């Protein structure tokens with residue numbers, strides 16, 4: 263891992279303009295990713311993880327979804343300012359993304375070979391025989407057995423785990439510098455999940471790709487990420503190196519999330535299975551701290567004013583009144 | 587794939603046999619066709635003579651055997667009305683119908699697909715609204731009414747298109763247009779809704795993530811998937827075209843099978859009716875076979891399941 267920052271997101275705001283309401287799904291989010299590093303984005307369902315990922319790709323559902331503020335600096339350029347044509351040149355080549363569900367993210371009517379070579383042809387402009395070599399090397403990178411034979415397979419002929427590897431191969435086929443993995447293992451069963459994560463650690467070693475690993479599972483974070491950003495209701499409430507956050511979480515939400523991870527060294531009664539209550543509706547946020555309605559250590563000020571972000575250590579910041 | 591085609595071909599032949607039996611029985615179910623042609627002046631001897639001439643004095647199994655033997659030899663009997671071989675009459679009229687029907691089918695399908703896709707891609711745009719309006723209109727308007735109105739507007743009122751005859755390309759515009767309209771609205775709506783589903787899918791998202799231009803995302807990745815559902819009904823839509831052709835050929839005095847079948851039904855010229863019905867049935871089955879093959883080509887899962 264170098265110190266070379268490839269992605270810097272500054273105060274990103276993304277909203278959905280629906281008939282009923284304006285939903286600020288991402289509401290002032292900042293983080294950065296280094297080359298060869300994995301940043302985890304953790305949070306409960308609906309907190310804006312996927313929308314953050316799609317914002318980076320500039321692939322929000324049209325016409326309702328829009329980036330309404332902030333910067334996405336990738337490789338020295340602000341992606342928010344690029345036009346469609348320019349942005350397309352980044353997608354799949356410089357920045358890739360893996361989606362959550364391997365069963366639906368491959369096109370059912372085209373072969374694996376076709377779906378991978380399409381990217382290679384588009385971005386690398388290679389002659390046909392070179393294309394096939396690249397495709398096979400992408401399949402090899404993802405440790406897909408007998409890659410030559412897989413080229414003519416259709417997605418429905420492969421297992422879920424294998425399909426997700428193919429999606430990985432598509433993502434890695436043009437040697438991107440940043441990979442956004444949106445809960446790529448959630449739909450897989452435990453052993454396959456562990457294999458997939460090990461695989462990506464290995465790929466990262468080989469390619470030095472920077473990874474944003476989106477998950478709702480702190481267990482996965484411990485295994486995969488060097489740093490983590492905890493997201494709640496459209497905001498990042500705490501960001502820290504993984505080792506620090508497990509030892510000393512500063513935000514009550516982070517602590518609760520870590521507490522809800524099954525651990526061997528704790529008895530069942532000691533463990534919260536999930537956090538009490540529901541996250542707020544994104545169309546109707548409470549004033550002050552968004553976590554206040556569920557927070558066990560809430561104070562008066564929490565319900566009135568939003569807590570500012572405070573730096574509490576090396577690459578460790580928290581937004582919580584308790585921390586001041 | 588080859589096995590799939592062979593199996594479907596065998597199924598088609600079995601269905602064709604079944605249909606031939608059905609037609610054979612239906613023609614005879616309403617009583618002896620010769621009895622229906624009886625007129626007060628014909629003598630008992632004339633009737634017996636006629637029956638013998640058309641083979642109605644023989645037992646049913648033998649009649650069916652002769653009927654089938656005839657079909658195999660391309661002999662569909664003689665027209666009662668004209669005395670000409672039915673095969674010759676059909677061969678004369680069929681090209682007119684095929685030109686009309688096929689052109690309309692292709693134009694209808696292609697236009698419906700194009701409009702359906704564009705409407706889905708530009709959802710809620712003016713184009714989408716036009717497509718939705720056309721779909722409702724198409725379902726509400728009877729085909730013959732549309733045909734008559736188009737004659738009135740384009741031929742009678744504006745004098746820009748001929749209403750009758752088959753001499754030139756201009757003669758095709760109205761009949762083909764009206765006939766295409768028999769399947770356009772339904773197909774268009776199907777393509778549109780199927781396309782909307784597909785555009786919402788994860789693999790379309792992935793296609794965009796790869797950086798593919800929108801043109802490739804829509805016309806390669808989305809369209810092929812979006813056609814799977816509408817294709818299942820394309821065979822039925824072809825049957826629509828045939829119904830439509832029968833109506834329109836009569837409205838436009840188009841010298842094809844549709845007009846011939848109505849004329850012979852009115853005249854109770856049963857060998858002709860029998861022949862045309864058989865031909866149409868065979869045609870519908872053939873088109874369904876073609877549709878199934880296309881379907882298997884478009885959707886690899888079908889191709890692999892059935893082999």
Ligand SMILES: Nc1ncnc2c1ncn2[C@@H]1O[C@H](COP(=O)(O)OP(=O)(O)OP(=O)(O)O)[C@@H](O)[C@H]1O
Pocket residue numbers: 278280285287305306307308309310311312313314323326327478544
């Ligand atoms: N197309 C859309 N239109 C309107 N609102 C949307 C749309 N997509 C997402 N949202 C809103 O944005 C918020 C964040 O959604 P997002 O998909 O990013 O959640 P997530 O953190 O990825 O959750 P999960 O873990 O379930 O994937 C949600 O509360 C949702 O209501």
Ligand code: SF4
Pocket residue numbers: 513514515551552553554555557558559560561564569581582583584
């Ligand atoms: S700001 Fe207050 S309510 Fe919010 S997490 Fe901290 S203590 Fe809890």
Ligand SMILES: [Mg+2]
Pocket residue numbers: 311312313444
């Ligand atoms: Mg998500």
